[in-house]
Amino acid sequence: MSSADAVRGAALGLIAGVTGAHQALSDQLATGALVALAPADRARAQRLALTTLRQIARADAVLKPHLRRAPPADVQALLRLATVEMLDLGAAPHGVVGAAVALARAGGQRAEAFAGLVNAVLRKVAATDPARWSSLPPPSLPDWLRGRLMSAWGKRAVMAMEAAHLAGAPLDLTPKDGDAAALAARLGGVALATGSVRLVAAGQVSDLPGYAEGDWWVQDAAAALPARILAPGPGARVLDLCAAPGGKTLQLAATGAQVTALDISGPRMARVTENLARCGLAADCVVADALTWQPPAPFHAVLLDAPCSATGTIRRHPDLPFVRTPASLRDLFALQARLIDRALAFLAPGGRLVFATCSLLPDEGEAQVTAALARHPGLRPDPEALALPGLAPEWTSAEGGLRLRPDYWPEVGGMDGFYIAALRHSPA
Numbered sequence: 183m184s185s186a187d188a189v190r191g192a193a194l195g196l197i198a199g200v201t202g203a204h205q206a207l208s209d210q211l212a213t214g215a216l217v218a219l220a221p222a223d224r225a226r227a228q229r230l231a232l233t234t235l236r237q238i239a240r241a242d243a244v245l246k247p248h249l250r251r252a253p254p255a256d257v258q259a260l261l262r263l264a265t266v267e268m269l270d271l272g273a274a275p276h277g278v279v280g281a282a283v284a285l286a287r288a289g290g291q292r293a294e295a296f297a298g299l300v301n302a303v304l305r306k307v308a309a310t311d312p313a314r315w316s317s318l319p320p321p322s323l324p325d326w327l328r329g330r331l332m333s334a335w336g337k338r339a340v341m342a343m344e345a346a347h348l349a350g351a352p353l354d355l356t357p358k359d360g361d362a363a364a365l366a367a368r369l370g371g372v373a374l375a376t377g378s379v380r381l382v383a384a385g386q387v388s389d390l391p392g393y394a395e396g397d398w399w400v401q402d403a404a405a406a407l408p409a410r411i412l413a414p415g416p417g418a419r420v421l422d423l424c425a426a427p428g429g430k431t432l433q434l435a436a437t438g439a440q441v442t443a444l445d446i447s448g449p450r451m452a453r454v455t456e457n458l459a460r461c462g463l464a465a466d467c468v469v470a471d472a473l474t475w476q477p478p479a480p481f482h483a484v485l486l487d488a489p490c491s492a493t494g495t496i497r498r499h500p501d502l503p504f505v506r507t508p509a510s511l512r513d514l515f516a517l518q519a520r521l522i523d524r525a526l527a528f529l530a531p532g533g534r535l536v537f538a539t540c541s542l543l544p545d546e547g548e549a550q551v552t553a554a555l556a557r558h559p560g561l562r563p564d565p566e567a568l569a570l571p572g573l574a575p576e577w578t579s580a581e582g583g584l585r586l587r588p589d590y591w592p593e594v595g596g597m598d599g600f601y602i603a604a605l606r607h608s609p610a
């Protein structure tokens with residue numbers, strides 16, 4: 183089998199896993215055909231799966247007139263993949279159709295029966311006018327999420343978010359020494375006003391200059407803001423609660439603060455340790471449940487990057503709408519409130535809490551902080567902490583937090599959706 187066919191086969195497995203088994207891409211990386219591939223091919227297969235997932239609704243719109251009834255899930259995944267390869271990625275139709283038919287045949291006796299259908303449908307898809315593909319609207323979010331976002335932000339904003347999801351995300355880096363201009367010049371990127379460096383066509387991340395030396399780490403520009411807002415001074419005792427895989431731990435450690443990084447997951451915490459080692463930074467790493475852990479002494483500051491729906495990251499995780507369900511949200515909202523209360527209990531009097539979630543849902547942001555302010559009379563918003571370069575004043579929310587959305591910064595490639603609040607706690 184050629185390398186291109188092996189990449190297609192692995193991508194197909196990933197797509198079918200997401201759309202059929204509702205399994206997140208991140209949970210499939212150590213399984214299936216992907217593990218047999220060389221690192222560069224593995225990255226190619228993941229990119230192909232990501233692009234197809236982002237474009238699925240558009241592929242379905244093109245396929246629909248050519249299908250009398252929905253084919254089995256694996257055949258549908260193959261048709262979607264091949265459609266995106268031809269119409270979005272500009273791959274030569276004869277190669278794509280031939281490879282898709284071969285993949286259909288490889289699926290066993292039942293799949294063999296569908297090889298003729300795959301061939302016939304994809305030949306018609308190949309004849310699609312390219313203008314029709316580019317005029318198709320961006321895929322809509324699932325109804326349960328779309329409805330909630332429409333109530334919160336309005337139809338126009340939701341449509342802009344959907345366009346941002348379709349556009350995908352550039353690669354953002356955080357420089358260890360804080361010198362974004364120098365790193366941008368070194369890597370041919372753009373220094374963003376908030377201090378991140380943005381690369382548009384990056385290739386293999388670990389091949390970029392400075393990766394092995396730990397001069398920078400990958401982190402979306404919005405995800406880099408909670409630690410910049412907390413900005414602990416050298417020597418400050420800081421707790422990074424819910425720390426893994428550790429982008430914010432690295433930022434906090436790079437300020438010279440004395441950082442404790444805590445996460446409930448041992449395997450995820452191993453990534454924090456690896457990242458610290460690569461970047462030559464230090465933190466105390468604790469694997470524990472934040473709801474029961476007892477610190478040896480209070481902290482000057484806590485960064486709580488709470489577990490959430492991750493709906494702010496759909497542009498880089500297009501599998502999320504297929505795997506998340508509204509049923510799991512209620513438990514997350516309750517956990518976030520309990521984690522805020524725990525975080526406040528870990529603070530010394532007058533200490534600072536930065537609460538963040540990579541969510542677009544107010545229940546995981548504005549509503550959490552509004553409720554926390556009502557529960558804790560000594561808790562106050564700290565608006566001065568949000569006065570950073572690159573942050574627009576209109577992004578501030580009524581309770582004093584910062585609302586970031588994927589449709590912001592469209593001219594430079596967007597940002598992940600995030601909610602961030604800076605708070606000060608002086609209990610009576």
Ligand SMILES: C[S@@+](CC[C@H](N)C(=O)[O-])C[C@H]1O[C@@H](n2cnc3c(N)ncnc32)[C@H](O)[C@@H]1O
Pocket residue numbers: 423424425426427428429430431444445446447450470471472473487488489490
């Ligand atoms: C949004 S992620 C954190 C991302 C991280 N701050 C970063 O910048 O790389 C949320 C984390 O919360 C952790 N977590 C969930 N429940 C927890 C709990 N009860 N105690 C501690 N950590 C928890 C998860 O294991 C997950 O790693």
